[in-house]
Amino acid sequence: MLEKEIKVYSGLKMLIVNLIMLVLSVVIGIAGIKGVIEGGAFLNVAEIILGCVLLVVWCVHLGGFFTLQPNTAAVLILFGEYKGTVKKDGWHFTNPFYTKKKLSLRSRNLNGEKLKVNDEMGNPIEIAAVIVWRVENTAQSFFDVENYAEYVKIQSESALRHLAGLYPYDITDEAKHLSLRGSADEVSEALRLELQERLAKAGVVVEEARLSHLAYAPEIAAAMLQRQQASAIIAARQMIVEGAVGMVEMALEKLSQKGVVDLDEERKAAMVSNLMVVLCGERSTQPVINTGTLHN
Structure with a gap:
């Protein structure tokens, strides 16, 4: 279905027309009734009928008034056929035989x-x-x-x-x-x-x-939490090991460049092992002071 907007009339203007119609129906009806009582002419009977017709039309027209709030639309249907949509807010008048179905356009x-x-x-x-x-x-x-x-x-x-x-x-x-x-x-x-x-x-x-x-889901939440914790621990350990290896490498290089001490391969391996334990351990290590020589 393609939406199409339909033209409607101002409710205030049509209210004035309806009031005029109501006044005319009353005046003509009263004049006709008065004429029938006085003389009963055919013209007086026609006035009564015209007044009744105007009154019926006025009553029918009352069904054509409707109001729309902001962000509200009215779908107009005439005997099962879609005629159009009104989206403008306010007081409106349209064909009184239209069926009006309101829809909200708000979020x-x-x-x-x-x-x-x-x-x-x-x-x-x-x-x-x-x-x-x-x-x-x-x-x-x-x-x-x-x-x-x-x-x-x-x-x-x-x-x-x-x-x-x-x-x-x-x-x-x-x-x-x-x-x-x-x-x-x-x-x-x-x-x-x-x-x-x-x-x-x-x-x-x-x-x-x-x-x-x-x-x-609850049935696997605990297992997945352990998995996430294990992944986090592994990632943290990898970062610690990478940092420790870099620090040990830097220490050996500095000692060698400045000639502080001359270590053979076995002593280097022992030093690397000790540094890795100190840097990668979960708890703080207790220092041990060597009071002997380097090789004791």
């Missing part, structure tokens, strides 16, 4: 429920999203889907389930550059684009889509 929040799905690696996770959307095409929202609000909710859940299966929860391979946890902006934009494609049929515009909840 709405859809706070989705937590869904239990599998990520790209097959791990069960819990995920939820917040969707900000609004109606853009009133004809599509009203005629192309049964219930556009329910349609948005169901399609949002479907899109979120599909998206969760395209990305891993976290980056476990250097070849993977995107993850649900580490690439929130990219994942949110991908969700918004997919939702926009799905909801275009309902005349809905998706303004924003964000993940509101993301976690491993």
